[in-house]
Amino acid sequence: MTARVNLINSAHIAAAISYLDENGVDERNLSHDYCLKADNGHHYPPKEVLRRAFMICTNGPRPKGLIASGTRTAAYLRQRGYRAEKCGELPSCQERLNRH
Numbered sequence: 001m002t003a004r005v006n007l008i009n010s011a012h013i014a015a016a017i018s019y020l021d022e023n024g025v026d027e028r029n030l031s032h033d034y035c036l037k038a039d040n041g042h043h044y045p046p047k048e049v050l051r052r053a054f055m056i057c058t059n060g061p062r063p064k065g066l067i068a069s070g071t072r073t074a075a076y077l078r079q080r081g082y083r084a085e086k087c088g089e090l091p092s093c094q095e096r097l098n099r100h
């Protein structure tokens, strides 16, 4: 994990969630193990949320790898107050983001 990932705060994550609500998620970036379950009832792929939050935080390009493991990504998001856990609805729950 790069040290810069620790710059991401809960506001960056909230902004990333809003971005994904507006723009959807490429199916290549869907998660196959964990979901971030937001208060709005939508499920998001945790790594994609973190990548987008990093881009918002640094105002920089899309990072290649931030946190390799899904388990550690979920733990990272939980530390920042988000619900990230294994989900029995995958991957259809995340695909719903692309249907407006």
Ligand SMILES: [Zn+2]
Pocket (backbone or CB within 6 Å): 034, 035, 043, 087, 088, 089, 090, 093, 094
């Ligand atoms: Zn889910």
